[in-house]
Amino acid sequence: xxxxxxxxxxxxxxxxxxxxxxxxxxxxxxxxxxxxxxxxxxxxxxxxxxxxxxxxxxxxxxxxxxxxxxxxxxxxxxxxxxxxxxxxxxxxxxxxxxxxxxxxxxxxxxxxxxxxxxxxxxxxxxxxxxxxxxxxxxxxxxxxxxxxxxxxxxxxxxxxxxxxxxxxxxxxxxxxxxxxxxxxxxxxxxxxxxxxxxxxxxxxxxxxxxxxxxxxxxxxxxxxxxxxxxxxxxxxxxxxxxxxxxxxxxxxxxxxxxxxxxxxxxxx
Amino acid sequence: xxxxxxxxxxxxxxxxxxxxxxxxxxxxxxxxxxxxxxxxxxxxxxxxxxxxxxxxxxxxxxxxxxxxxxxxxxxxxxxxxxxxxxxxxxxxxxxxxxxxxxxxxxxxxxxxxxxxxxxxxxxxxxxxxxxxxxxxxxxxxxxxxxxxxxxxxxxxxxxxxxxxxxxxxxxxxxxxxxxxxxxxxxxxxxxxxxxxxxxxxxxxxxxx
Numbered sequence: 001x002x003x004x005x006x007x008x009x010x011x012x013x014x015x016x017x018x019x020x021x022x023x024x025x026x027x028x029x030x031x032x033x034x035x036x037x038x039x040x041x042x043x044x045x046x047x048x049x050x051x052x053x054x055x056x057x058x059x060x061x062x063x064x065x066x067x068x069x070x071x072x073x074x075x076x077x078x079x080x081x082x083x084x085x086x087x088x089x090x091x092x093x094x095x096x097x098x099x100x101x102x103x104x105x106x107x108x109x110x111x112x113x114x115x116x117x118x119x120x121x122x123x124x125x126x127x128x129x130x131x132x133x134x135x136x137x138x139x140x141x142x143x144x145x146x147x148x149x150x151x152x153x154x155x156x157x158x159x160x161x162x163x164x165x166x167x168x169x170x171x172x173x174x175x176x177x178x179x180x181x182x183x184x185x186x187x188x189x190x191x192x193x194x195x196x197x198x199x200x201x202x203x204x205x206x207x208x209x210x211x212x213x214x215x216x217x218x219x220x221x222x223x224x225x226x227x228x229x230x231x232x233x234x235x236x237x238x239x240x241x242x243x244x245x246x247x248x249x250x251x252x253x254x255x256x257x258x259x260x261x262x263x264x265x266x267x268x
Numbered sequence: 269x270x271x272x273x274x275x276x277x278x279x280x281x282x283x284x285x286x287x288x289x290x291x292x293x294x295x296x297x298x299x300x301x302x303x304x305x306x307x308x309x310x311x312x313x314x315x316x317x318x319x320x321x322x323x324x325x326x327x328x329x330x331x332x333x334x335x336x337x338x339x340x341x342x343x344x345x346x347x348x349x350x351x352x353x354x355x356x357x358x359x360x361x362x363x364x365x366x367x368x369x370x371x372x373x374x375x376x377x378x379x380x381x382x383x384x385x386x387x388x389x390x391x392x393x394x395x396x397x398x399x400x401x402x403x404x405x406x407x408x409x410x411x412x413x414x415x416x417x418x419x420x421x422x423x424x425x426x427x428x429x430x431x432x433x434x435x436x437x438x439x440x441x442x443x444x445x446x447x448x449x450x451x452x453x454x455x456x457x458x459x460x461x462x463x464x465x466x467x468x469x470x471x472x473x474x475x476x
Contacts, residue, residue: 172295
């Protein structure tokens, strides 16, 4: 008995909190609709609806919870009705119900639905009974089919738009271009002044023996003029001057001079 | 003779070996705008910076098989800025855990007679190009998005032609040797650019 009482109390508390949440969100939604109707956007309304539906869902879950006793089996009987103000009641209902009197009780403790609602429900049940079981089944099936078709269409659209958005994004870079650019920056591949390494061959004839320094220089000159763009000219005169300087300075060490001249650093 | 990897060499001679950590990728012209927007959001808040540079690469062929390469860069749109001379070593390969390309780097600001000086030293210009693009920074990371233009008439920077329909995207950090956690930060940043650009370490030797 005690366990049931405790369960009842616990479930009542849970229910109370859920209902309070629901009331708050309803209140804020109504406020939004009344005061901000000119600024309201459809997504914002959808959000409020989603919130309400979520809360109703949790309320349902609480009611269906196995630990909740069947409230249907509980009966609320008013014990004392008085036309005086009741402070406790005021506090608990946040000022909405000041008096627990015979006007208030039928509304608050009602278990039957409103007469209009009761009428409508009776109408609907007679209609449903009138149609007959097979027709009802067919109607149910067609409704299900239409819903599933709609769902499929929506999900297909979503998937297609996603993948369509992905495809152009994939080609934001080209690996071949990456390689070409890196090669250009690293060693000048593809830039106009790039010459293949085979051009170091013509430099060989520039290695003279003894006493043929000038001949070697002229040979070098020929080689350079053959393949070089105009930038090589200033360097060429530098080569000639350096070699003339060497031979003029040390006539005794001709051999060493020749060696350094033959293996000069300007050789290609 | 193989030089030992620069990251193992001690600090000597009063200068610290600076390493450049590099990740490269590219983006097609039509996606440039979205990349720029994303970079503006990700990077430090500053005025978008554009640059127009002319870079010349000089080679010195000595007795060794591989020539010595120096890169000289000058700004075409900022008058009075110093020229920039840069040496980049061979990339250090082999460490799979390192997510970026690492190479030794020496940067020097010079005066305007740099090309004459290099010519007198015996360097010969190998190739040149014009780079035009945008520059972003995030902390110590530098992100450059630029288009490479081929120079049609040597020496004339007005007659240029774009090399490809893409912009090159480079994420680089210049840091003292030995700080490998830098490459982790770079990789995390590169992840944020992922579907637009794939920044990765590209070995230039593979593209020869």
